[in-house]
Every structure is written in C-alpha cells, then in structure tokens.
Amino acid sequence: MAIDIQMPALSPTMEEGTLTKWLVKEGDSISSGDILAEIETDKATMEIETIDEGVVGKILISEGTQNVKVGTVILQLLEDGEGIDVLSAPASPEAVIEKVDEPIVLAPVETQSHQVIETVAPVEMDIPSGTAMIETSVRDALRDAMAEEMRKDDRVFIMGEEVAQYQGAYKVTRELLQEFGPKRVIDTPITEHGFAGIGVGAAMGGLKPIVEFMTWNFAMQAIDHIINSAAKTLYMSGGQMRCPIVFRGPNGAASRVGAQHSHDYSSWYANVPGLKVVAPYDAADAKGLLKAAILDPNPVVFLEHEMMYGEMHDVPDLENYIVPIGKALVRRVGSDVTIVSHSRMVGRALEAAEILATEGISAEVIDLRTLRPLDTDTVIASVKKTNRIVCAEEGWGQSGIGAEIATRVMEQAFDYLDAPPARVFQKDVPLPYAGNLEALSIPNAQDVVVAAKAVCYKD
C-alpha cells in the first residue's frame, strides 16, 4: 500500500504553511531520515524528514504553494516493489489547497477581541490626533521598544537564554544581535538563578539590564534574586542602592504545554513591595509600557503572554511612544457592570462585553495594564458608576489579582455596590495537558458573561 505523507504540524500553533521547496523528485528512492522538503511555518523554516522507506510516487503539492493546511497529503510514497498504479486520490478531502500570491496572513488567535479594539476607541490614551497607526505584532512591538531604548542609552543591554544567536526562543529579540552586537545582546547558559543575580549586580553597578526569561516558569529559579536582591535593596540601603532592571518574558498558559510550563505569576510578583509589575494586553501597550519599564529607576517585572505574541494591533507611529506605568485603561465604556482584567484576559473581557451588549447589558472594560502599583482610582470611579464588578484573570483565584481588586472595592466603594463582587479565574488545579481538560481550566469569554449576568441579577 502506498504511504500518504501529509503536511505536518511543526509547532504548537501551526495550522498551515508554505511548501517552500522539494528536496526529492518523483522516482527517487528514499529512506528513514532523508529530507523531503522545506516548509515555512508561522515561526520558522523547517525541514521535514521521512520516517518511511520507498520510492517517491507522486508529488501532490508543488513548490511554492502557500497556505497548505496541516494534514493535506503532499506526497505519496511507494513501498517495496509497488508501481505508480497503486496510487489513488489522497484521502483528505477536507484539506483546501489554494495557490495564492499574497503573503500569508495568519489568522490572529482572537479575531473577535481584535475587532473590538478597533471599533471602540481607547478612552485615555494621550495620542495626538492625526497620528498614523502601524499594524504591529505584540512580538515586534516589544522588540521595537527594546531596540529604541538601546539606541538611546548604551547602558541598556539584554541577556537571557537564546536571545542572541537563536534570535529569541519566541523571536522577541529578533535582529537585536545584528544591530547591537554580542556585548549588548548576551546569550546565557541555562542558569536562571545565576544570570538573574548577575543582572541585578550589573544594575547595582550602574547598567540597565533587561533580563529575558524564556518563560516566567523558569524564573522560579531566580525568584530569590528578583525579590531578595532586586526588590528589597533600595529599602535596605536606606535609599542608596538602586536597581534599575527589567525582568521580562512570557507568563501564564501557552498551548498544551502542561502544568510546569503554564503558571500565571501575576499575583506572586504583585504581592512584593519594591517591584513594579506590568502586564500589557495589546501591541501599543506592550511597546509603550516596556519603554517605560526600561526607563524606570526601579526593578520592573514585565509579564508578557505567549499566545498574544503573534496578534496584530495598531501602534502609534510616534518618535517616543511611552505608556506610563501605574495607569489602567478603560478599553470600553459602559454603564451596567465593570469588568476588570489584564493581559490576554482583556481580549476575553472585551469579547464578553460584545456578547453582553447583544443582551442589553452595557459593560465597562478596564485593562489594568499595571498590577503594582494598582490603579485603584480608575476601578473605583467605574464602580461608582456601574455599581457592579467582575474581576477576571487567567491565574488561580486564591489570593489572586481579583481577590485584591474586590477587597479594595469593598474597602473604598462598599456603599456603591449593588451586588457582591464576582471573580473569574483558572480552575483550582494545576493545568492539565489533555486538550479538553485544559480548555475547561482556563477562563473564557463565556465565563465572564455568566459572572457579569450574575452580578446584574439577570438570569
């Protein structure tokens, strides 16, 4: 029987790719380990190997074809002694193959929320009218922020695993090595405790390090230096010793990477005096807040979201676009209920607000942007108007960001509340690997809708 070789998924997020080049032709004998073709995915160009032996029967997708869906049969392989006549039409009718000349535009993960951002104008941003907007990915916005600050101040440098030669494990530091050289873009061994400490020491010594953690999960090895060495030093030295450093990287659940790689540390770092903690949602904030973080004289913990890196948003085309740390943003104005969230959850809150609107509930959506210091004023002002609040976050509930917000609202606006605050958060279990269980664990827009209706006493 001929073997159908399919377009493989080569990354956790890949849905389709370009078949850039065939390295075999019909009639070639191949065996396990031979390279069949080059494929361009959403992240990189990869080679695909065969694990089977045989003769290349038919090549079904020609070189240069874009948007080839994962699972499409791309080649049929003949086993020992088979002739070409055994080949029949491949059995994957659902795969649509189009040859297009346009560049590939990968669908953003959350198209819904993306649209919401475009239609509801942000309320508090200080952007001069007429400013041009450039569609930028969150990934590139972060990169641009670092590059701009590195150009301005040669004390700024970046260190971390795979940040230089590999161009970043998630490509956030792409091309920084080329521009700034190995003195300022430094690859480290896999020694988080050590290099976080070296970063803190360099900051004490007058530099402005950006320390990238491949993910925040691994910064658990470095948390001693982040808290004991960076956060507490100014205080312990009676204000003498400064530590201007940015710790950054992706935080929270990615996709199907299991419990040890899917932890949201928002509330952990937000608990610590001496730190500033930032968790942006869109590309403009990612850029403006990261620049503010690099300029800040304090240690800043900067929590990104891997699932947001590829999302495209408008970024103002301004010389020096800075978003101040410590100010929340009202992303959607409403009158019936306040929804407070941060990072990727903002997208889900906006989605929920859209759904609620169709049911006659007007939701105000606040993006906290900074978790320490918390912009309580913006939240309280909103609650005084709506009299109801839902706190939504991706992390666990106990001692979480929502718990803190709810407490502050009760302390400062108790008399304005028409319902007890509601919280939406990750299920109280380590994140499971199985697809169905993972989906059950992480809060979605529907969970926010349900909570909002509950505080509005609607069904």
Next chain:
Amino acid sequence: MTTKPKHHKTTKKDLLQLYRDMLLIRRFEEKAGQLYGMGLIAGFCHLYIGQEAVVVGIRDAMAEGDQMITSYRDHGHMLACGMSPRGVMAELTGRSGGYSRGKGGSMHMFSVEKQFFGGHGIVGAQVPLGAGLGLANKYKDNGQISVTFFGDGASNQGQVYEALNMAKLWDLPTLFIIENNQYAMGTSLARASAQTELYKRGESFGVKGIQVDGMDVLAVREAAKKAAKHARSGKGPLILEMMTYRYRGHSMSDPAKYRTREEVNEMREEHDPIDMVKARLLKEKWADLDDLKALDKEIKTIVNDAAEFAKTSPEPDPSELYTDVLLEVEA
C-alpha cells in the same frame, strides 16, 4: 567525537536484546514525530532519536528496583524501563489511557511499578530529586541505586553542584548521567560552558567522572556496570558523561539552524548506535538481513498498535479535572 568503538565482549542474546530495545525507541519516536505532525500530539515534544544507546546501555546495567529519573526528553527512558508503548503514546496524545491519564503530557510521566520517577520540565530539577532517591535508598538500606539523567545544558545549573556536594558528603548510592548531545536548544556546549569536559564537573567534591562513547551501547553498558557496582557498594556517586547526539531539533518546533546538515549526517552515517550494532550482528553472523527485517516488522507492529491505541483511547472525563490535586487525610 573521536572515540572509535572498542570491541566489547557480548553474546548473541544480549546484543539482539540491546538492538531490539534501541530499535523500539527509534521507531516509537519516529511515530511520535509523525503523530505530532498530524496534530495528535501538542505542546512540546522532545524526541530521543540518536541517543538510544545511552539509556538502553545503562538500563541494562541497572538492577531490578533501581530508580531512574530524567528530564522532559523522556520517552526513551520510559520504554527502556519497560513501560508500555501504549501507555506512553496515549499520554503523548493526552488520552485517558496514558500513564498520567492525559494530565501530564510528553514531559510528565511516571511509573511507580517500573520505578521511573519522571519526566521533569524544568531544566536541572531532576538532579537533586535523583540524589534524594539515593538518600532514600541509603536511609532504607535497600541496596538499590538511583540513576539521574540530565543534559549538557543542565550541567551548568547551580543545583547540580549543590546535589553533587551532598551526594558525595553522604556517599549516596546514586549515579549522575550527563547526556552530552552537544547542544542545549540552539546553544552549543562551548557557547555555554567555560569548561567543556563535563565528566570533570564533580572533581572539587571528590566525585569521579568518566567520559564514555554514548553512541556505542556496549561501551555504555560496560561503564554503567562498573559505576553501578561502585555506587551500590557504598562508595558514593559517580558521573558518567555520555558523548551522544540528537538527530532531530530540540523539540518539534525547532528548525535547528544552529548546526549544519553535514554535521548531523556525519553522526547519522558514521556513528549511528543502531547501525553499529546491526553491523556487529551481521559480522558475527548472529543474525542475517532477513532476521533483522522481521524484527523491524515486529517492532513496527508494536509501535503502530501503540499509535492506534493513542488515537482511539478517549479523552479524559471532564471530572478528571479535579482529581489528584490533594489526597484525603486517612482517618
């Protein structure tokens, strides 16, 4: 890698068994790569292809009841410990038939029965854990040893040195196996390590180390037998640095642009652990090509059966979400 395989003594039965064990891992991993490509396995998936001789040679030198622990690159270790291909593959697909009932995934599997202690996602973490297993052995005076595997990249972790110090201080019955496959993700050994002879890493604590050709399963087995005897006799830990190589990218989504095709091909063609054994089997006339073909077929059947099981085993029941978080306190 310059070491040419020495002619280690062996028997027909032994060599065929080692061949079979390595081939099972190779075919299993190839299948896992394929299932990943089909979207049936998600997240991170780190293949062991190229490194098979290390775990197979070492496992063969271990005794029943000895413990094994490793990193996320763990499929080969589990198969070598005798865990079922079905259970491992079904965990890779996140199904209820998997060793962690779908809740762990590729990087997190365990078997109390086979004394396999995981499956750890944080680089270096398994090293003190493995020394701790050794402490338990000594405490219980049970005559067992623990064997801890970690990478060249992990060997730079501070916790490795804390563990080595205590392991020697207390002469724990434990072995540290460094799988030096020359790369930690995209970083070559020389770009991350000031001192690249990893077997020397225990010197300042008095932990002796030996460098071994990790592509030669018989060399691995010989070295591991001696080391196991040493650890079991109460003389404390040893380091074995296994010189090996991974053929595939770090994980499925790594394009591996940091090394050349030629480098990979050289290892594959000149040093492949399975081909080397195959050549010896043929040379000694312990098997002919037909025998080996039949064996390959048999292994493929096992692997295909595992894949079929992993595809059809149901997803975990939603109620599983809340199980296994804490145990009830027994009255």
